[in-house]
Each structure stands twice: as structure tokens, then as C-alpha cells.
Amino acid sequence: MYEQSGIQSLSAFIKTQLFGKTFKVHYIDDNTRIFIDKHSSLHAHYRTISVEYSNLIHLLRQNFTEKKAMSALYKLKKITIYLVKLNREIVSLSQSFDELWRNKSELFE
Numbered sequence: 001m002y003e004q005s006g007i008q009s010l011s012a013f014i015k016t017q018l019f020g021k022t023f024k025v026h027y028i029d030d031n032t033r034i035f036i037d038k039h040s041s042l043h044a045h046y047r048t049i050s051v052e053y054s055n056l057i058h059l060l061r062q063n064f065t066e067k068k069a070m071s072a073l074y075k076l077k078k079i080t081i082y083l084v085k086l087n088r089e090i091v092s093l094s095q096s097f098d099e100l101w102r103n104k105s106e107l108f109e
Helices: 010-019 030-063 066-107
Strands: none
Touching: 030 066
């Protein structure tokens, strides 16, 4: 690029490249990386829960009477509803975090 520019001095070329053009600064926050890692592992836990949920229902049907199975399913239903509410809250917090990050990154541009 230096040879193609036709500038006589290498220092002048570097100066024009640094100060003559706009450039972006990428800010890497360790807390953001940790948040993304934890969020990814949370989704892995949800997949594990769904597999275990299916196995549990299969075992309930095979090994217990209908009354005991329905009692266990009622408790499982309550826990599942709690997990759904918790997941919605996590999604909401993730969206607000994403919005804050976008606003923060726009300040550095």
C-alpha cells in the first residue's frame, strides 16, 4: 500500500493511514463473555431437562399406578410452569442486556 500511495516518506504514509481515515475501536468486556458462556450453558441444561422429562414420563407410565403417576405429573407440571416463567424472565433480561450493549458499543463508534 505504501508503494502504491506515492508518498515519499513512510512516516507520512503511516500518519495519513492513522489520522486520515476513521477507524473503530472494539471493546471486549470480560463480564460480557462470562454472561454469554453462562447463557449457553443454561440452554444446554434446558436440553438435558427436556430429555430427563421425557424419560420420567415414560417411567411413570410403566412403573406406577395411575393415581400415583397423576400426582407426580401434577408436581412436575408446577415445576415446569415455574421453569417457563423463569425462562421468560431470562429472555427479558438478555434482551435488555443486548440493548444496553448496543447503546454502549454505539458510543465507541
